[in-house]
Amino acid sequence: MSTVAASGGLTLRGLVKRYGAVQAVAGIDLEIRRGEFLTLLGPSGSGKTTLLMMIAGFQDATEGDILLDGQPITGTPAEKRNFGMVFQGYALFPHMTVADNIGYSLSVRGRPKAEIAGRVAEMLELVQLTGKERRLPSELSGGQQQRVALARALAFSPPVLLLDEPLGALDRKLRVEVQEQLKDLHRRVGTTFIYVTHDQDEALSMSDRVVIMRDGRIEQVGSPEELYTRPRTEFAASFLGKSNFLQRDGRRWSIRPERIDLVAQGLGRVSGRVLSLNYFGPVLKYQIETAEHGPLEVDVDAWRGGPALQPGAQVGLDWKDDAAVPLDE
């Protein structure tokens, strides 16, 4: 595809957005690399959508700067930024055909008809919707609409593509499928993707890097693996995956449920009593009461973990040294 971006590195410097006394975004410094898949992850109210809207140019920054490849674009209006965007709910033009939706960005730039038609055909192929060009958005399924929105946003080869919870309206099964397609698309077009979601699974499976946001600030930035294996705060540890928290040597530690092993009674680091177990197919999830650390969650491989323990059973709990991660206060 001819969409390899020559630019697309973004720098956010001290970005603040205030609504009266409320700070929606409270000072963001971030370097977004050219061509990467970056996810802004956070609960609602964490400022991730406001941040995306500021990058898109729909919200003015109260303070701070946005730079594209070193050039400030903070005051540039949205229509001159040339950033593609996939909106929540897609925001397709309901009165235009699929082809007119996809060709819109070229048509408003006054490109010749033949060029637009060629590009539309190319984009339709990219999102596998060839043959649907004369349909109206209302005649398409949710998944197809989502692909039209993607094609429309990528048609003018933007250096940056912004995605605002684009999978929110799809059902769970379709979502996993579309995640794969999105990742594949990102590899092929080479555009910088900035992806907003509150879904940790999406963040983990698709991103090169994830930014965990909380109360308008960045909680932690890193690759999905880094964030999962070495969370720095209790919030990061519990928002991305599940975690147990221990108090030891005067500080807090995080330990993932699957990093705890069940051993015979009397062995291991601590001993405990099974409170409950839940069967989840590949894993068994135990709640185990310990004297030292209270109730701990333990995930055991359902096939290799031996026979299931019943509530009330006494067990030992063990883990490797690197399984427990120290947290910042």
Add this chain to the structure above:
Amino acid sequence: MTRSSRLNPAWLLVAPLLLLVLVMFGGPLVNILWLSLTDPEPGLGNYAALIEKDSLRKLIWTTLRVCLITTVLSVILGYSIAYAMANVAEATRHRMMLFILISFWISVLVRTFSWIMLLGRNGLLNNGLIEAGLISQPIPFVRNEVGVLIGMVHYMIPYAVLPILAAMQGIDRRVLQASRNLGARPAQTFWRVYLPLTKPGIIAGALLVFILSLGFYVTPAILGGGKVLMVAEYISVQILVTLKWGTAAMLAVVMLASVLALLYILSRFMKLSAALGGGRT
């Protein structure tokens, strides 16, 4: 017994009303149709006069012209007002709506006479202009077609504003953001996205204004000063003064038929319920 048990009892509740409508509304309508074909003598003479008589042809032309100009002006002005209302803060919008509704509630007679006082030969505007030395003779604003148009457009604007505003408020803001995001200048966003999305509201507003204008009586009669004769006034004269009931009935039938035809043609192009409901989402 079996018959009455099969009848939906809800019909019993509606029946008196249904009967009333049939007798009080359908009856006179049939009577009018009958009159138009029988008075003064049986035949299509009344309808033939529509083509043969110059005065009637002129009457129809005047009515159509005034109604069309009124519709175009009301929709253009109504669109601007609705656009302003759709884009101000909510409190301001409520205040603007109140002003529209107030003018809606004031009797058409009062409004018409107010225009005479404002725009007449000795009206506020002419006197003011003369005293300011800008003109030496009063400008004839009223007692002509301009006066009729001013009065009618003023009365009709709320009917244009309401459906257009509903259509505007139904537009998803993200669709407009998408247009900007894709590189469209504000004017391009308006012509290519905003205006097409408000089309159902425009059509509904235009339809409403045109149909109401067709039957306008008080405003043309007073502000036209007898020089702008429209169908409703003509019918009234035929019934009350010249007693040509056949001609009056014929004109009433023609008017009703044109309104129905208009609605039918429109229904071929769009869902009428959507238009009258003020836009779709």
